Amino acid sequence: MMKKSKRSFLKVAGIAAIGLGAFPAIHFASSDSHGTAHAVKSPNEGALLAHRWGMVIDTNKITDEVAENIVTACHKAHNVPDFNFEVDEEKYPNTRPVNHKQEVKWIWEEGFHYAFPDKEDEFLAERFHDLPFLVTCNHCKNAPCVKACPTGATFKREDGIVLMDFHRCIGCRFCMAACPYGSRSFNFRDPRPFIEETDLKFPTRSKGVVEKCNLCAERLTKGEQPHCVEASEGAIVVGDLEDPESEIRVLLNEHYTIRRKQSLGTEPSVYYIM
Numbered sequence: 001m002m003k004k005s006k007r008s009f010l011k012v013a014g015i016a017a018i019g020l021g022a023f024p025a026i027h028f029a030s031s032d033s034h035g036t037a038h039a040v041k042s043p044n045e046g047a048l049l050a051h052r053w054g055m056v057i058d059t060n061k062i063t064d065e066v067a068e069n070i071v072t073a074c075h076k077a078h079n080v081p082d083f084n085f086e087v088d089e090e091k092y093p094n095t096r097p098v099n100h101k102q103e104v105k106w107i108w109e110e111g112f113h114y115a116f117p118d119k120e121d122e123f124l125a126e127r128f129h130d131l132p133f134l135v136t137c138n139h140c141k142n143a144p145c146v147k148a149c150p151t152g153a154t155f156k157r158e159d160g161i162v163l164m165d166f167h168r169c170i171g172c173r174f175c176m177a178a179c180p181y182g183s184r185s186f187n188f189r190d191p192r193p194f195i196e197e198t199d200l201k202f203p204t205r206s207k208g209v210v211e212k213c214n215l216c217a218e219r220l221t222k223g224e225q226p227h228c229v230e231a232s233e234g235a236i237v238v239g240d241l242e243d244p245e246s247e248i249r250v251l252l253n254e255h256y257t258i259r260r261k262q263s264l265g266t267e268p269s270v271y272y273i274m
């Protein structure tokens with residue numbers, strides 16, 4: 001079960017990390033002598049907390065329509081540019097033609113062979129080839145992107161969420177090279193002309209900055225579920241992987257699940273019910 005916040009203490013994290021200057025600061029508990037974090041506290045009454053956040057996606061419940069609703073909800077709320085959007089040329093007169101290979105994605109659909117290349121099999125049940133598999137940042141326990149970032153722009157919170165400080169990103173893209181899941185996107189251009197309706201509750205990014213899913217950290221701190229969970233009609237659950245009583249652990253106990261590229265040792269925190 002996710003716990004509600006009780007009181008603030010200890011180390012304060014840089015709030016710019018998730019571009020949340022307008023939100024109350026998040027406070028984190030300290031690590032023990034082994035560097036293992038044990039608790040996350042927040043001054044926000046009602047914040048959703050976990051020792052280590054994880055996600056379960058029930059692939060049986062992800063229809064094309066549900067997948068589209070999830071992607072739309074996430075991207076709209078986080079001001080992710082849509083290159084299919086017709087740019088207002090009066091407002092943005094010198095916008096270059098779009099290269100769709102440079103699109104920005106936080107969560108998106110992939111085929112089984114891309115999502116789980118190490119589990120592809122000649123005689124794999126056909127239904128898997130037709131299913132839309134949603135992929136996103138796995139908020140890996142051993143996140144190679146964190147180790148690769150030379151500026152600390154990418155870092156892992158004590159509760160397992162891997163975040164980005166957009167202001168610290170120098171656009172070197174080492175994190176993108178390090179991520180074996182292609183979960184990060186680079187802004188090759190100013191994304192703002194391609195945002196139909198900017199949501200002022202979340203910061204826009206600029207050219208030369210990397211971005212990715214933040215597990216809706218800005219919503220968890222307000223006691224709200226991530227957008228993908230709300231739009232998923234029960235197909236996505238997030239919760240505390242280290243709490244045996246949590247809904248997510250019950251699901252993991254009751255269902256056969258797989259994770260992406262497990263053999264790499266990154267320990268992804270996103271599980272797929274098959």
Ligand code: SF4
Pocket residue numbers: 136137138139140143144145146162178179180181182183184212266
């Ligand atoms: Fe980093 Fe990629 Fe793992 Fe996300 S999926 S934590 S971006 S290595």
